[in-house]
Amino acid sequence: MEEIIKIIGIGLTALVIIIILKQYKPEYAIYVSIIAGILILFFAMEKISGIVNLLQSISDKTYINKTFLSILLKITGIAFITEFAVSVCSDAGEKAIASKIEIGSKVIIVTMSIPIITSLLELIIEILP
Amino acid sequence: MSRVINMEIIKFILLIAIFFASTGIGLTISKMFENRVAELKEFKNILNIIKTKIKFTYEPLGDIFEQIAQKQETNIEKIFGKMAVQIQFIKVNDAWCQTIQNADISINQEDKDILKKLGKLLGQTDVEGQVSEIEVTEQFLDMQISKAEEDKKKNQKMYKTLGIVAGLVIVIILI
Amino acid sequence: MDINLLFKIAAIGILVAVLHQVLVRAGREDQAMMTTLAGLVIVLSMVIQEISSLFETVRTLFNL
Numbered sequence: 612m613e614e615i616i617k618i619i620g621i622g623l624t625a626l627v628i629i630i631i632l633k634q635y636k637p638e639y640a641i642y643v644s645i646i647a648g649i650l651i652l653f654f655a656m657e658k659i660s661g662i663v664n665l666l667q668s669i670s671d672k673t674y675i676n677k678t679f680l681s682i683l684l685k686i687t688g689i690a691f692i693t694e695f696a697v698s699v700c701s702d703a704g705e706k707a708i709a710s711k712i713e714i715g716s717k718v719i720i721v722t723m724s725i726p727i728i729t730s731l732l733e734l735i736i737e738i739l740p
Numbered sequence: 741m742s743r744v745i746n747m748e749i750i751k752f753i754l755l756i757a758i759f760f761a762s763t764g765i766g767l768t769i770s771k772m773f774e775n776r777v778a779e780l781k782e783f784k785n786i787l788n789i790i791k792t793k794i795k796f797t798y799e800p801l802g803d804i805f806e807q808i809a810q811k812q813e814t815n816i817e818k819i820f821g822k823m824a825v826q827i828q829f830i831k832v833n834d835a836w837c838q839t840i841q842n843a844d845i846s847i848n849q850e851d852k853d854i855l856k857k858l859g860k861l862l863g864q865t866d867v868e869g870q871v872s873e874i875e876v877t878e879q880f881l882d883m884q885i886s887k888a889e890e891d892k893k894k895n896q897k898m899y900k901t902l903g904i905v906a907g908l909v910i911v912i913i914l915i
Numbered sequence: 916m917d918i919n920l921l922f923k924i925a926a927i928g929i930l931v932a933v934l935h936q937v938l939v940r941a942g943r944e945d946q947a948m949m950t951t952l953a954g955l956v957i958v959l960s961m962v963i964q965e966i967s968s969l970f971e972t973v974r975t976l977f978n979l
Contacts, residue, residue, distance in 0.1 A: 621918060628925040636935075636951075639928030642958050646920050649969045656972050663976060681978055688977030692970060898941035905934050912926045913957060915919075 614654050621650050641703050648695060679727055686720050755914060759907040766903015773892040773899075775846035780888055782816045783847075783855065784881045791874045794867055801862065802827045819843050833859045851888075854880045920965065924958055 625647030629640045663684060670680045693716035700709035786808055793804045802824050809821030819839055826835040836859030840852055854877065861873040931954035938947035 621921070624918065625921055628921055632925060632928045635932035636928045638955060639924060639931075639958060642924050642962050643921055643928075645962055646924060646965060649965045650918065650921075652969055653972070656976060660976055684977045688973050691977075692973050695969075894941055898937050901937045902934070905930050905937070909927060909930045909934070909954075912923055912930070915923065 614658065618651050618654050621647055621654075641699075644702055645699055648699065652691075652695060676730075679730075682723055682727060686723060689716055689720055689723075755911045758914070759911050762907030762910065763903045766899050766901070766906070769903070770896045770899040772846045773888070773896045776848065776851070777885065777888045777892055779814075779816060779845055779847050780851060780881055780885045782814060784878055784885070786816065786820065787858075787874050787878055787881070791871055794870050794874075798867070801832060815843070815845050819845070832862055835859075836862060851881075851884050854884060920961065924961070927954055927958055 625643055628643050632640045632643060666680065666684070670677065693712060696712050697709045700706075700712065789808060790804055793799055793807075805820045805824035805827065809817050809824055823835055823839045826839060837856045840855050840859075843852075858873060858877045861870055865873075931950060934950045935947045938944075938950065
């Protein structure tokens with residue numbers, strides 16, 4: 612509860628500052644929006660560390676391959692920062708750059724998930740006669 | 741713990757000092773424009789006195805300068821006092837040029853050059869020539885005064901605001 | 916790393932806008948542009964530190 616109030620406060624303050632700054636110097640507004648995004652992400656990050664620890668402790672109890680979990684976590688992290696960059700770019704009106712960042716991140720996610728795909732294919736080949 | 745608080749207080753004091761220093765610099769520079777106009781006007785006034793004295797009383801230049809310098813109120817009058825002393829030892833032209841060039845006043849090099857040209861003829865030719873030379877210099881001074889007024893209108897407020905705002909920017913960046 | 920940074924950037928932005936106005940009014944367009952650039956560089960250097968700290972946090976959290 613504490614966190615969501617802080618996040619809303621930061622968001623609304625940033626909104627007011629951006630609206631004021633846009634009249635005088637529009638180029639500073641983008642910086643304010645970036646800093647507001649970073650602040651909010653930091654608050655979210657503290658909570659996410661708890662979730663990550665939970666996932667790791669669950670995977671310790673089961674027989675899931677450890678590397679798979681770390682790959683999944685990496686993909687989540689990539690998606691996280693990509694989403695941040697993409698939203699900043701589209702905020703500044705650069706849709707083209709945003710879509711290029713998205714394409715790059717998708718390609719990297721696919722290459723990272725290659726071990727999972729190959730192990731899945733091997734499993735299928737083993738099952739098939 | 742108290743050390744941290746001490747550091748904070750020192751930082752705060754230094755920031756305030758930076759702000760006031762910057763504001764002061766701005767005010768000093770803006771004051772210079774005001775002083776330049778006033779000094780030019782005073783120079784014109786004094787030249788007028790010299791012209792009248794040369795025309796009607798035929799006093800030597802040293803005496804005229806001394807009379808001007810008697811009050812010793814403004815910087816310009818002090819300059820003429822210095823000149824009255826120097827004139828006894830070296831030539832009028834050298835004394836005039838040196839004192840004006842080395843004077844610690846707000847007028848700029850252009851104004852000084854115009855005043856220095858007057859020294860060449862002062863005390864050298866007959867009354868007629870000197871008076872006409874002073875009149876020419878007065879005309880030039882009039883032009884410089886109107887230029888200085890324009891500069892003052894344009895720059896005085898800018899430097900004032902510039903000093904305050906620059907101080908604020910530095911303080912905010914350093915906080 | 917807190918809300919102060921937002922206010923700081925806002926203040927710098929507004930003050931640079933005032934400086935720009937004053938310099939343009941006094942007929943010094945080139946210096947006005949220089950102040951705008953300097954302000955942008957200063958703010959950018961502050962923002963880049965925060966971005967790098969965010970990325971560092973994400974990297975340690977998800978063991979990238």
